[in-house]
Amino acid sequence: MTAADIPILLVALGGNALIRKGQPGTVEEQFKNLRPPLRQIARLSRNWRILITHGNGPQVGNLLLQQECCDAVPKLPLEILVAQTQGQIGYMIESSLDSELMKLGKRFQKPLVSLLTYVVVDADDPAFARPTKPIGPVLSARQAGNLPYPTRKTAKGWRRVVASPEPLTVIEKHEIRRLIEMDFIVICCGGGGIPVIRSGRAFDGVDAVIDKDLASARLSAEAGVDTFLIATDVAGAYLDYGGRNQRLLRTTTVSEALAYTRRGHFPPGSMGPKVEAAAAFLKAGGRQALITSINAIEEAVAGRAGTRIVPDPAV
Numbered sequence: 001m002t003a004a005d006i007p008i009l010l011v012a013l014g015g016n017a018l019i020r021k022g023q024p025g026t027v028e029e030q031f032k033n034l035r036p037p038l039r040q041i042a043r044l045s046r047n048w049r050i051l052i053t054h055g056n057g058p059q060v061g062n063l064l065l066q067q068e069c070c071d072a073v074p075k076l077p078l079e080i081l082v083a084q085t086q087g088q089i090g091y092m093i094e095s096s097l098d099s100e101l102m103k104l105g106k107r108f109q110k111p112l113v114s115l116l117t118y119v120v121v122d123a124d125d126p127a128f129a130r131p132t133k134p135i136g137p138v139l140s141a142r143q144a145g146n147l148p149y150p151t152r153k154t155a156k157g158w159r160r161v162v163a164s165p166e167p168l169t170v171i172e173k174h175e176i177r178r179l180i181e182m183d184f185i186v187i188c189c190g191g192g193g194i195p196v197i198r199s200g201r202a203f204d205g206v207d208a209v210i211d212k213d214l215a216s217a218r219l220s221a222e223a224g225v226d227t228f229l230i231a232t233d234v235a236g237a238y239l240d241y242g243g244r245n246q247r248l249l250r251t252t253t254v255s256e257a258l259a260y261t262r263r264g265h266f267p268p269g270s271m272g273p274k275v276e277a278a279a280a281f282l283k284a285g286g287r288q289a290l291i292t293s294i295n296a297i298e299e300a301v302a303g304r305a306g307t308r309i310v311p312d313p314a315v
């Protein structure tokens, strides 16, 4: 079997999975939260070529807050803060995964690398006028009402929101493909990628945070991924989430999943983009998309947990 025969699995780790609900988000907590998913990913790397992407909602919001608490140094734009989170989270994932691979034994060692990743967005994307992406800590309704920036009530409570334009393409896709061919585990597209717009032959960073699920779907299509897995802090996509009739959706097709979104089951900014991302990947030729808990990554790959979305049957 050559490397090219080994299927490619992309695991998108939620920023909210690194800082759990109710946690302040110390670095110790984040390292501890990373262990269970990375132990599973290390084991999966024996049978899959692996790409890892990650969110940064809580982390980028915290950086923004941190700099707003200090006037002694110049403020950095959001695009730079996204780049910072690629570095900090990339480092935490890389070092944790390295330890987990080490525990499996020398035979299973793999080269790994985290890659700063730019993602192109459209300067005229209507999202710039309508912030939807929740970042930073959960706020009380009173706090949220007294802030100089937009906030919105999410499933987790009130949060700051920023513009979240649609990802068009991943600039480093060729490099990422080459690294996979060389059997590297690649950590990339952190926080949805550093958002840039084309400006002639160059790129300019913009003030936004791209949804990491949508960026991961784009990358999955561009890098020839077989299974696109979204690991988050719930067991999968539920119907009537939070209601009395809440039930986990186990297997569904693209059309069925999108119909549930239209009926309001999967809200914007959280489960909505995950389902939309899965659909985009499958429409671009992907085979299966999985939405599962960070504790059930292996189980979902084995078909025993989470929500599995497959292409519509051919007519």
Ligand code: ADP
Pocket (backbone or CB within 6 Å): 013, 014, 015, 016, 017, 055, 057, 155, 156, 231, 232, 233, 234, 236, 237, 238, 239, 240, 241, 265, 266, 267, 269, 270, 271
């Ligand atoms: P991540 O950081 O993993 O991207 P998000 O907060 O963006 O996490 O999305 C996961 C959250 O989506 C869950 O914690 C849950 O509160 C929320 N959610 C909203 N609707 C649903 C649904 N229908 N099924 C499951 N989770 C849902």
Ligand code: MG
Pocket (backbone or CB within 6 Å): 014, 055, 057, 269, 270
């Ligand atoms: Mg999210």
